[in-house]
Amino acid sequence: xxxxxxxxxxxxxxxxxxxxxxxxxxxxxxxxxxxxxxxxxxxxxxxxxxxxxxxxxxxxxxxxxxxxxxxxxxxxxxxxxxxxxxxxxxxxxxxxxxxxxxxxxxxxxxxxxxxxxxxxxxxxxxxxxxxxxxxxxxxxxxxxxxxxxxxxxxxxxxxxxxxxxxxxxxxxxxxxxxxxxxxxxxxxxxxxxxxxxxxxxxxxxxxxxxxxxxxxxxxxxxxxxxxxxxxxxxxxxxxxxxxxxxxxxxxxxxxxxxxxxxxxxxxxxxxxxxxxxxxxxxxxxxxxxxxxxxxxxxxxxxxxxxxxxxxxxxxxxxxxxxxxxxxxxxxxxxxxxxxxxxxxxxxxxxxxxxxxxxxxxxxxxxxxxxxxxxxxxxxxxxxxxxxxxxxxxxxxxxxxxxxxxxxxxxxxxxxxxxxxxxxxxxxxxxxxxxxxxxxxxxxxxxxxxxxxxxxxxxxxxxxxxxxxxxxxxxxxxxxxxxxxxxxxxxxxxxxxxxxxxxxxxxxxxxxxxxxxxxxxxxxxxxxxxxxxxxxxxxxxxxxxxxxxxxxxxxxxxxxxxxxxxxxxxxx
Amino acid sequence: xxxxxxxxxxxxxxxxxxxxxxxxxxxxxxxxxxxxxxxxxxxxxxxxxxxxxxxxxxxxxxxxxxxxxxxxxxxxxxxxxxxxxxxxxxxxxxxxxxxxxxxxxxxxxxxxxxxxxxxxxxxxxxxxxxxxxxxxxxxxxxxxxxxxxxxxxxxxxxxxxxxxxxxxxxxxxxxxxxxxxxxxxxxxxxxxxxxxxxxxxxxxxxxxxxxxxxxxxxxxxxxxxxxxxxxxxxxxxxxxxxxxxxxxxxxxxxxxxxxxxxxxxxx
Numbered sequence: 119x120x121x122x123x124x125x126x127x128x129x130x131x132x133x134x135x136x137x138x139x140x141x142x143x144x145x146x147x148x149x150x151x152x153x154x155x156x157x158x159x160x161x162x163x164x165x166x167x168x169x170x171x172x173x174x175x176x177x178x179x180x181x182x183x184x185x186x187x188x189x190x191x192x193x194x195x196x197x198x199x200x201x202x203x204x205x206x207x208x209x210x211x212x213x214x215x216x217x218x219x220x221x222x223x224x225x226x227x228x229x230x231x232x233x234x235x236x237x238x239x240x241x242x243x244x245x246x247x248x249x250x251x252x253x254x255x256x257x258x259x260x261x262x263x264x265x266x267x268x269x270x271x272x273x274x275x276x277x278x279x280x281x282x283x284x285x286x287x288x289x290x291x292x293x294x295x296x297x298x299x300x301x302x303x304x305x306x307x308x309x310x311x312x313x314x315x316x317x318x319x320x321x322x323x324x325x326x327x328x329x330x331x332x333x334x335x336x337x338x339x340x341x342x343x344x345x346x347x348x349x350x351x352x353x354x355x356x357x358x359x360x361x362x363x364x365x366x367x368x369x370x371x372x373x374x375x376x377x378x379x380x381x382x383x384x385x386x387x388x389x390x391x392x393x394x395x396x397x398x399x400x401x402x403x404x405x406x407x408x409x410x411x412x413x414x415x416x417x418x419x420x421x422x423x424x425x426x427x428x429x430x431x432x433x434x435x436x437x438x439x440x441x442x443x444x445x446x447x448x449x450x451x452x453x454x455x456x457x458x459x460x461x462x463x464x465x466x467x468x469x470x471x472x473x474x475x476x477x478x479x480x481x482x483x484x485x486x487x488x489x490x491x492x493x494x495x496x497x498x499x500x501x502x503x504x505x506x507x508x509x510x511x512x513x514x515x516x517x518x519x520x521x522x523x524x525x526x527x528x529x530x531x532x533x534x535x536x537x538x539x540x541x542x543x544x545x546x547x548x549x550x551x552x553x554x555x556x557x558x559x560x561x562x563x564x565x566x567x568x569x570x571x572x573x574x575x576x577x578x579x580x581x582x583x584x585x586x587x588x589x590x591x592x593x594x595x596x597x598x599x600x601x602x603x604x605x606x607x608x609x610x611x612x613x614x615x616x617x618x619x620x621x622x623x624x625x626x627x628x629x630x631x632x633x634x635x636x637x638x639x640x641x642x643x644x645x646x647x648x649x650x651x652x653x654x655x656x657x658x659x660x661x662x663x664x665x666x667x668x669x670x671x672x673x674x675x676x677x678x679x680x681x682x683x684x685x686x687x688x689x
Numbered sequence: 690x691x692x693x694x695x696x697x698x699x700x701x702x703x704x705x706x707x708x709x710x711x712x713x714x715x716x717x718x719x720x721x722x723x724x725x726x727x728x729x730x731x732x733x734x735x736x737x738x739x740x741x742x743x744x745x746x747x748x749x750x751x752x753x754x755x756x757x758x759x760x761x762x763x764x765x766x767x768x769x770x771x772x773x774x775x776x777x778x779x780x781x782x783x784x785x786x787x788x789x790x791x792x793x794x795x796x797x798x799x800x801x802x803x804x805x806x807x808x809x810x811x812x813x814x815x816x817x818x819x820x821x822x823x824x825x826x827x828x829x830x831x832x833x834x835x836x837x838x839x840x841x842x843x844x845x846x847x848x849x850x851x852x853x854x855x856x857x858x859x860x861x862x863x864x865x866x867x868x869x870x871x872x873x874x875x876x877x878x879x880x881x882x883x884x885x886x887x888x889x890x891x892x893x894x895x896x897x898x899x900x901x902x903x904x905x906x907x908x909x910x911x912x913x914x915x916x917x918x919x920x921x922x923x924x925x926x927x928x929x930x931x932x933x934x935x936x937x938x939x940x941x942x943x944x945x946x947x948x949x950x951x952x953x954x955x956x
Binding site: 263268274359449454460464465584586595669 | 765768784
């Protein structure tokens, strides 16, 4: 064991640190910056959608002639918004930041299993994310073939696509290193007494997520390299023979399959949905258990459901491909698996909901975000049903309905959970408290405007308005009655952006505030709160390695003087 | 008012969808409407429970929480039963509906003499259509290729379409028929539908195909059998045209002059 307390230089301590907490903070700050950046891209797109072909205010000069957003740049912004939010924002925040910082603390480990690998994983992510954004500055602009990068369009796209692929390969490698680290840490470094069924749900969420990443990402990494070779080395993995683009015969095209890319891409991208949602379940469970002051109802059901969910997520990918002509047998199979995957989701939501029953609920900011998560994720999950059916998907595929569905899962779903986590663990990371009033304002305004952005998407989608249209559907008569919603959504989006000022101001004010000196302000039971200082010591975390004697959520135990018994308390 | 009507029951519950003029579009609408109805019901239960718990079990009203792990066998059975209840009341029902629709309609291609067969070959950013002509064979001199983006079909007749493309992936979408199918280079895909009303309708491209994807729109005219026949008869067959190039550019090596492919009847 190394508890190193010698003096380190600024660079060694904060930049090239191998301490999981510093790396967690690095991940957290970087990903929050990218989230804001990715959100800004979308706010620009929403201007064009609300007021097609009018000059964008403030930044119009950067975009194109007369300040109007050109369609190729609209497509670029779409790709980059999706890529940045998912691969540079939400996953690094949920998995890289929260996983790194709190998982070792919660299992009583002094660090991650491989600290240097951990640092290299962060730096690979950092470099990958910078490469991704360099795409904006190459000729032709950033990648503009959809975040799904379907060939042949992506194969013949401008240079930005190459940059995107290089960025993706870096980001995937980073995720793989990170997931190996989480897996080994959970398997090997649990402290004495921390048996599998005493793990906090947060740890389970991270552990299963790591499995998904390590099994699902390699196919996409391979696919990314193949597409790079198609673009740079004259191979033809994804281009069939006889391809003709704008009157020119593609000489290097031959024998490839565009569908192969789609299979490889969705083999990752469907489990990726659960990569986004499982850490969110974990965070929400921690926050809820703490604020209902009673054990989480159905711990085992939760754990088994999450494992089942993780497993099933690998055999539903082709429900994204019902219209590709991949065949009816495979369509029928994937429709069935997609229906089955709703069972564990229902069990998880039920367990969390029933947990509230008989609780003594405290409504602080993290709890509001956790409670907001439940119905919002519910909408996201339920609206997925018509998309999972090969019949109704014929009408809904590639419409705004799809956009509404997955944004409900990720934005008011996962991102609410992440905000809950930030507010909940802020005192642990800084030793300071956040401002409750600002936090609650942040929650209520975000809640209203999130729904203002995403609910109308269902209406547009049902009406048959396609996604990825530069003019928002103005060309089409069947969309005409529903175009007024574009303005509703755009204004909501900008107000949602403004609502984030409450969060930013709150963070700045709170960081400037005095340390409260409280170690465990929420009266929590898990090791991260009960056995470390706030913030925890440098390398080593614990003054004395804790030993675990009980389950993670022993709140309101009958006969106990206080309403919580830490995991590490004897007896 | 009209807008609000569209947004509320009309919009979200799909009671006021784009006009459906197809034989089988009602099936899609029924699946979506039923699913919307049950998920709204279950969502309402969740919200009511959530609001009730928040009201009843806040720390002021209920200062002492009850100590309950919900880890006994009966609890486990209860949660799994809950999952299965939702599974059987929603998933199994809608999946059965979906399978029935696919088997009876969308995957059940009509055959025989009465069927009108059309080859569709989208390109960046236009739709090309090809009718077989008198001999009912594609790729012969009497094939008829109307101007780009113009498609005519007879009413009350099954239409079978096969699609492929030579550039990037497009998706052939008829919102008023609730039908959509990708066109992918290197493979031929198929779909079928039948119009019940005459009129002019839109063809939309539903898959991002490049910078002008947003305006890749076609026009579908549904007309009576006679009007359709006379329209088809008024067009010059391919073999007698001087220009053989459908690409709008000079003839390029490798571009098929006839982009037709041999029709393969699907089982």
